[in-house]
Amino acid sequence: MLKLSSIFLETSITRLVIASFIFVLLLPIGFFVYSLSQNSWQQVEHSMLERHRLISTSLVEPFTLYISSKQQVVTAIANEVKQERGEDKATLTDEISQQIRHLSTQATLDKHLRTLGNIVALSYTSGTNNKLKQTVSTNKFISKKNWDLDYKEANFFRIKNNGIPSRTDSLSSAFISTVTGKPVVLLRHLIFNNNRQLEATLFAEISLKSIISMCSKISFGKTGHCTTVDHKGQVIAHPNPEWVQSIRNITHLSAVRKMLSGISGIDEFYSKSFDTTMVAGYSAIPNLGWGIMIPQQKSELTSIFDDIRNNILLWLLFGMLSATLIAWKLANEITQPIKLLMHKTSQLAKFQYFVDPGKMPENSPREIKQLWQEFSHLFTGLQNSHNEVKRLNTSLHKDIENATLELREKNKKLYELSTLDYLTELPNRRFFTNYLNKQLVDSAVRQIGVIFIDVDHFKTTNDTLGHEVGDAVLIHLGKLMKSSIRQGDLAARLGGDEFVIYVDEADDEALATIAEKVRRAAQENPLFIKSQNVSLSLSLGTVSHSSDSDVSAKEFFSLADKAMYVSKSKGRNAITHYNTDCLVEVESMAG
Numbered sequence: 001m002l003k004l005s006s007i008f009l010e011t012s013i014t015r016l017v018i019a020s021f022i023f024v025l026l027l028p029i030g031f032f033v034y035s036l037s038q039n040s041w042q043q044v045e046h047s048m049l050e051r052h053r054l055i056s057t058s059l060v061e062p063f064t065l066y067i068s069s070k071q072q073v074v075t076a077i078a079n080e081v082k083q084e085r086g087e088d089k090a091t092l093t094d095e096i097s098q099q100i101r102h103l104s105t106q107a108t109l110d111k112h113l114r115t116l117g118n119i120v121a122l123s124y125t126s127g128t129n130n131k132l133k134q135t136v137s138t139n140k141f142i143s144k145k146n147w148d149l150d151y152k153e154a155n156f157f158r159i160k161n162n163g164i165p166s167r168t169d170s171l172s173s174a175f176i177s178t179v180t181g182k183p184v185v186l187l188r189h190l191i192f193n194n195n196r197q198l199e200a201t202l203f204a205e206i207s208l209k210s211i212i213s214m215c216s217k218i219s220f221g222k223t224g225h226c227t228t229v230d231h232k233g234q235v236i237a238h239p240n241p242e243w244v245q246s247i248r249n250i251t252h253l254s255a256v257r258k259m260l261s262g263i264s265g266i267d268e269f270y271s272k273s274f275d276t277t278m279v280a281g282y283s284a285i286p287n288l289g290w291g292i293m294i295p296q297q298k299s300e301l302t303s304i305f306d307d308i309r310n311n312i313l314l315w316l317l318f319g320m321l322s323a324t325l326i327a328w329k330l331a332n333e334i335t336q337p338i339k340l341l342m343h344k345t346s347q348l349a350k351f352q353y354f355v356d357p358g359k360m361p362e363n364s365p366r367e368i369k370q371l372w373q374e375f376s377h378l379f380t381g382l383q384n385s386h387n388e389v390k391r392l393n394t395s396l397h398k399d400i401e402n403a404t405l406e407l408r409e410k411n412k413k414l415y416e417l418s419t420l421d422y423l424t425e426l427p428n429r430r431f432f433t434n435y436l437n438k439q440l441v442d443s444a445v446r447q448i449g450v451i452f453i454d455v456d457h458f459k460t461t462n463d464t465l466g467h468e469v470g471d472a473v474l475i476h477l478g479k480l481m482k483s484s485i486r487q488g489d490l491a492a493r494l495g496g497d498e499f500v501i502y503v504d505e506a507d508d509e510a511l512a513t514i515a516e517k518v519r520r521a522a523q524e525n526p527l528f529i530k531s532q533n534v535s536l537s538l539s540l541g542t543v544s545h546s547s548d549s550d551v552s553a554k555e556f557f558s559l560a561d562k563a564m565y566v567s568k569s570k571g572r573n574a575i576t577h578y579n580t581d582c583l584v585e586v587e588s589m590a591g
């Protein structure tokens with residue numbers, strides 16, 4: 001049970017709904033079919049047989065009436081004959097009068113016979129069976145043998161009226177009439193004299209044609225029919241004319257025996273003639289000793305039940321198919337929007353925020369509509385959040401970009417501040433030292449040089465013209481230096497009034513030329529400031545360096561510095577070259 005429920009729960013909603021539908025449908029129908037198979041067959045069979053019995057019962061009265069009407073007729077004829085003959089008073093010795101009586105009786109009987117359709121012969125006999133006096137009959141074919149067998153010896157049944165046996169009337173078993181050659185029963189009416197002694201008997205051969213006709217009207221299904229038997233269990237009415245004609249005795253059937261005992265009911269028996277089991281409803285006609293049976297082949301009833309059962313199974317199948325179809329449709333109504341939501345959710349999971357939940361599916365269950373609504377809100381919320389995040393991201397990106405730019409600018413500024421001289425905007429000492437060190441390493445196959453420059457008597461300029469003019473002089477000098485050097489060379493301010501120039505790819509001659517160019521530029525370009533010319537004079541020291549000597553920037557500097565001091569000591573406005581080959585060789589270019 002647990003396993004079953006887990007299978008149900010793990011399966012899809014569609015299967016679950018279909019299974020529920022079939023389960024709900026099958027349970028009551030299963031019960032219905034089960035109880036039908038258990039009880040209904042007996043009930044159906046019983047009610048059907050009850051119907052058979054009722055049909056047989058409905059024939060009891062007409063049959064009884066038929067015979068009682070004949071009784072009345074025969075009684076009336078008997079009374080008429082009795083009156084005509086007046087035998088109480090007459091003497092039988094008078095032959096002529098006997099002859100007259102005979103003729104008169106014959107005429108009366110003939111007269112009545114002509115008017116009575118269902119009485120085929122009338123016979124009158126005076127005296128008792130043991131002591132017959134005179135016999136008159138309309139039956140011209142009757143022989144002594146027939147008379148003895150059918151009239152005298154016949155097995156008579158005393159007709160009853162409300163259960164009380166009649167004193168006068170009896171009914172014989174069926175036999176073949178010599179008049180019609182058809183089955184008849186004999187109604188025997190005893191005629192008593194005033195002393196209540198049997199005086200004569202009136203016999204009437206009653207045709208069974210009407211009984212057969214009434215019985216033949218009962219026909220239903222394929223095998224349902226009516227059978228009527230006399231008090232000896234002989235067939236007097238049956239759909240098979242042979243049975244009637246041969247007056248077949250069927251007392252071997254239990255139902256017939258029960259009827260002859262005055263019992264009515266329903267029964268089942270095996271019929272040799274049909275070679276099948278028959279079921280029958282039967283009714284006794286106690287007043288006549290007869291029985292009416294309505295039999296039918298059991299297989300026919302069973303087939304009715306089988307038809308009902310097949311119909312039920314067919315409807316069950318149809319119901320199951322319909323239920324499956326309806327359940328499938330219903331399940332789709334439920335699952336379709338869920339599947340759609342799942343699809344959209346998976347799109348969301350893949351960060352496809354542009355997904356639109358779309359229009360709510362119509363005819364969906366209320367809960368699904370609510371779910372859809374909540375999902376729509378969720379979608380909208382997520383989309384808004386996503387848009388907000390996107391907007392924030394963009395603005396953050398811009399902020400970061402701006403901050404980075406600002407930082408870069410500041411870094412550049414810082415770098416410049418750390419590497420440039422604030423006044424002349426020439427590279428400062430630190431930058432120049434690093435640069436020179438780098439060039440010294442890279443100059444393995446080149447000759448490079450440095451020019452050390454110091455302004456002459458700058459203190460005096462400061463002191464006499466002011467610090468501001470001194471600054472302007474320094475700026476002016478920086479510009480002159482920049483314009484004097486070649487591309488690839490680098491001028492820098494070391495601090496105070498000291499400057500330096502790195503000369504790339506320089507032999508001693510080129511170095512001297514550049515140094516001279518700078519010295520001359522300063523000399524020939526005084527600074528005009530505050531309505532006066534401020535003349536400039538420089539002391540320079542140069543040094544060159546070839547690849548074979550290993551020297552640091554600091555040492556290289558100090559050599560140029562030394563050369564510059566030589567220029568100072570020589571009276572300033574001069575250039576001194578420090579030659580490594582001949583240690584110190586001072587040379588003044590100034591004239």
Ligand SMILES: Nc1nc2c(ncn2[C@@H]2O[C@H](COP(=O)(O)OP(=O)(O)OP(=O)(O)O)[C@@H](O)[C@H]2O)c(=O)[nH]1
Binds near residue numbers: 460
């Ligand atoms: N205006 C100005 N003066 C500075 C600056 N830095 C240093 N000085 C001054 O520059 C002067 C340098 O003088 P010195 O080089 O020692 O002497 P000098 O007068 O040039 O004499 P000699 O070099 O021997 O020719 C000092 O008086 C410093 O105060 C600066 O940035 N601006």
